[in-house]
Amino acid sequence: MIDLAILYEHPQWFAPLFAALDRRGINYAAFGPEGNWSPGYGAIPAPVVFNRIAMSSFLREAEHPIFHTMALLDHWRRSGARVINGADVMAIDASKARQLALIASLGLAIPETRVVHRVADIEAAAATLTFPLVLKANIGGSGAGIVKFDNMAELRWAVNEGELPKSVDGVLLVQDYVPVRDGKITRIETLDREYLYAIDIVGGGAFDLCPADACVADSGIAMVAAEPDQMLIDAAERIADEMRLDVGGIEVMIDDRDGTPRFYDINALSNFVAKPMDVLGWDPHDKLVDFLDMVTAKSFA
Incomplete structure (x- = not known):
């Protein structure tokens, strides 16, 4: 049997x-994640399984593997595998609403948000906020499913015309637009x-940008190595610990209105920045492999 199985769907990342x-x-x-599996059969592909299925997979394939993968990873865990970024982590990764609730439960600031699952509730939710605001898909990826509205008239038109973001789980976030x-x-x-490590992403705003894609695309987005305040590092580690996140990125922005750091996104895929030697001066994949090697060794201990 192999020591480590990696489940992934993006062909280059x-x-x-x-x-x-x-x-x-x-x-x-x-x-x-192609093919099929049997819930009644307890075989595992390896003692350690590393989940690399992205939330943005629905952008690449209509028959996306997001919910299928959660069930599969839970099955492998119950069958004895050590799953890195397993089903419980993926369930939070797949819900911006759950991410924000987790962050807020730690006493950290988030963008003011209302969560809805019916189009009929969007206007009433927006009326409790101030414009401009954004509508976000609960499951997004690489900036997908985010629309900014400057006033109620614009939002009402989009509601009436059906020109709204769509989330594959039917849940939307009505959220304060943070400058x-x-x-x-x-x-x-x-x-x-x-x-x-940390990077600053300049020029994209809080639109869930993929560091690997943005770094190699002609996007007008710049990424540079960053040294966040220790309070932000401590907060990110608290979030990761609460989520039981093995590897992942946590995004924060400084609200220009009052200087409040607002955490707004957790990405369990942790797709490391492209061209790391240029951006960071070292390759974080080496430390990731150290971690995978350690976990694999423990599975045989």
């Missing part, structure tokens, strides 16, 4: 990880619930 594993000689197999100080957000990456 994980080439650096696979290369790092190959360099270390780790016995692994990587495969997609971001200096036009930048900070993404704090964690590994094993501890700080790994």
